[in-house]
Amino acid sequence: MFQIDLTSRKPIYEQIMNQFKQLIIKEVLRADEQIPSVRELAKQLTINPNTIQKAYRELERHGYIYSIRGRGNFVSSTIRKVDEEKLDKLKQQVENSLSELIYLGIEKEELIALIEKTYSTIKGGNTND
Amino acid sequence: MIEVRQLTKSFQNHEVLTNVDLTVNKGSIYGLIGANGSGKTTLIKHLVGIYKQDAGEVTISGTKVFENNHIKEHVSYIPDEVYSFSMSSIKNMASFYKKIYPNWNAQRYISMLQAFELDENRRINKLSKGMQKQVAFILTLSTMPEVMILDEPIDGLDPFMRKKVWKYIVEDVAEREMSVLISSHNLKELETICDHVGILHKGKMLIERDLDDLKSDVHKIQVAYKAGVPEEVTKNVHIMHQEKHGTVDLFIVKGEKKEVLSKFNQYNPMILDILPLTLEEIFIYELGGMGYEIQNVIF
Numbered sequence: 001m002f003q004i005d006l007t008s009r010k011p012i013y014e015q016i017m018n019q020f021k022q023l024i025i026k027e028v029l030r031a032d033e034q035i036p037s038v039r040e041l042a043k044q045l046t047i048n049p050n051t052i053q054k055a056y057r058e059l060e061r062h063g064y065i066y067s068i069r070g071r072g073n074f075v076s077s078t079i080r081k082v083d084e085e086k087l088d089k090l091k092q093q094v095e096n097s098l099s100e101l102i103y104l105g106i107e108k109e110e111l112i113a114l115i116e117k118t119y120s121t122i123k124g125g126n127t128n129d
Numbered sequence: 130m131i132e133v134r135q136l137t138k139s140f141q142n143h144e145v146l147t148n149v150d151l152t153v154n155k156g157s158i159y160g161l162i163g164a165n166g167s168g169k170t171t172l173i174k175h176l177v178g179i180y181k182q183d184a185g186e187v188t189i190s191g192t193k194v195f196e197n198n199h200i201k202e203h204v205s206y207i208p209d210e211v212y213s214f215s216m217s218s219i220k221n222m223a224s225f226y227k228k229i230y231p232n233w234n235a236q237r238y239i240s241m242l243q244a245f246e247l248d249e250n251r252r253i254n255k256l257s258k259g260m261q262k263q264v265a266f267i268l269t270l271s272t273m274p275e276v277m278i279l280d281e282p283i284d285g286l287d288p289f290m291r292k293k294v295w296k297y298i299v300e301d302v303a304e305r306e307m308s309v310l311i312s313s314h315n316l317k318e319l320e321t322i323c324d325h326v327g328i329l330h331k332g333k334m335l336i337e338r339d340l341d342d343l344k345s346d347v348h349k350i351q352v353a354y355k356a357g358v359p360e361e362v363t364k365n366v367h368i369m370h371q372e373k374h375g376t377v378d379l380f381i382v383k384g385e386k387k388e389v390l391s392k393f394n395q396y397n398p399m400i401l402d403i404l405p406l407t408l409e410e411i412f413i414y415e416l417g418g419m420g421y422e423i424q425n426v427i428f
Contacts, residue, residue, distance in 0.1 A: 006317075006321045009404055009405050009406075009407060010405070011341050011344060011345075011405070012321065013341065038303065039303040039304060042299050042300075042302075042303045043296065043299060043300050043303060046292060046295050046296050046299050047299070047321075047322075048158050048299065048302070048322055048323065048324050049156070049299065049302055049303040050156070050157060050158070050324040051324060054341070
């Protein structure tokens with residue numbers, strides 16, 4: 001289920017966190033479902049248990065999971081299912097396209113008009129429903 | 130828990146360790162790194178009670194280690210060169226270990242022999258170097274230690290065997306909160322397994338920290354400005370190292386990520402990449418800051 005990239009510069013606990021977030025957002029892991037214990041996952045991935053513990057602690061702090069003493073960790077049911085990673089990626093794409101347009105000499109007003117137009121087609125359509 | 134306070138040791142007139150502090154928490158995997166001759170093995174030999182310190186304290190679970198058999202029963206040690214009695218087979222060594230270590234686990238010994246596909250009747254000295262290391266791991270882990278100390282242990286093992294050894298160690302850390310201290314020059318491997326690291330340099334403990342904290346504190350920044358790097362950018366920023374490749378500047382910077390980033394972003398860079406450092410890079414730049422010739426390390 002988990003793929004840890006040991007050659008990545010990203011800390012291992014962050015990799016574990018992100019993979020759990022993805023699984024939770026995509027509802028592969030459902031609300032109130034139990035996730036593997038620290039020991040189980042440590043053994044399975046041959047990763048330092050303290051690293052897994054840290055990932056779980058951060059996930060709990062961010063509201064993705066909750067823990068019950070003596071029973072384990074469970075997927076939280078209340079999180080906003082926003083895929084932050086995807087959001088960032090899309091924003092980055094828009095930024096890149098915008099820089100290219102600016103570089104090609106498109107004026108600021110024209111860009112703003114484009115945004116207004118796109119926005120009103122989508123949002124404007126919704127209000128008429 | 131291993132605690133070393135203000136440990137000092139000299140051989141003849143040469144001071145090998147100077148006021149070394151070291152703490153390995155229970156259930157932690159601690160990587161001890163340092164250049165050749167920095168004192169790693171000397172420090173380790175204090176931890177297992179082979180050397181007596183000139184000054185300072187060395188304790189495991191709160192009691193002094195030197196000439197304390199009770200503590201040594203729960204500490205296991207794999208030196209850089211494994212020793213076994215000449216003529217003895219794996220079986221002979223196992224029965225010797227059984228007499229010395231009260232927590233000897235025969236069941237684990239047998240299952241590990243099977244896992245590593247070794248015949249216990251073979252003479253240890255006739256085995257290859259790598260296989261002798263495997264035997265050392267089997268014997269050591271079968272004593273069910275509370276503290277495991279490894280001096281450059283994995284270098285002779287093939288990747289498959291390393292993975293197996295790590296599986297056992299991680300299991301013991303997870304199940305029984307075994308503490309592990311490991312010295313190695315294989316920083317990539319340490320980086321993936323340790324939670325704490327200590328860097329020893331010329332007999333002094335340079336840094337001792339949580340590995341993730343250490344890594345989130347130092348950044349590698351690649352940046353390019355239209356008209357070169359503005360002077361203000363590098364003011365009040367702790368720069369450990371700086372290189373120039375054409376129009377792109379490379380900085381190794383210490384500090385909080387957000388702060389550093391906003392500093393560099395102020396002057397509209399054309400490109401700006403920020404990356405966490407690998408343990409290898411941290412090691413090189415920290416020692417570089419101490420006057421250790423970087424040129425000799427990077428090739």
